Amino acid sequence: MILHTDVTGQGAPLxxxxxxxxxxxxxxEQQADFFKGTHQVIRPDLRGHGSSISDEYENFFEDSAKDLAETIEHLEVGAVHLVGCSLGGDRGAILRKALSPPDQKRHPVRDHA
Incomplete structure (x- = not known):
């Protein structure tokens, strides 16, 4: 599933x-405003959130990881820096699966909230 995504700025994908x-x-929002001057800021709505509507939640974390990988590939941005908080960062399945292809990995940052 290609996630609904807001993309702003130019530079290394974040x-x-x-x-x-x-x-x-x-x-x-504040981080996106700060980094858009030096990075291409990418903010997807994860599966079932915002405009990424889905009623499939059987394998939520695995599917979310696949969604993220597909979305990054669709955007054709190459390797990315990932920053996640709570659901976006604490759920190792999302980051591990999304970072599986070595050409899409730079620096994951996790924050426990």
Whole structure:
């Protein structure tokens, strides 16, 4: 599933993964404004959040990882920096699966909230 994604700025791709109670547009707003001058800021709505509507949750974390990998590939941005908080960062399945292809990996950053 290609995720609904907000992309702004130019430079090295920086992906922000939102918490379970937010969306790509509502979480990390201040960080996106700060980094868009030096990075291509990518803020997807994870599966079932915001405009990434889905009713398939049987394998949520595995599917979310696949969604993220497909979305990064679709955007044709190559290797990315990943920053996640709570749902976006604490769920290792999302990051491990999304970082599986070595050409899509730079630096994962996790924050426990």
């Amino acid at each position: 992906v922000f993964l939102h918490t379970g109670l937010q969306t790509g547009l509502t979480d990390f």
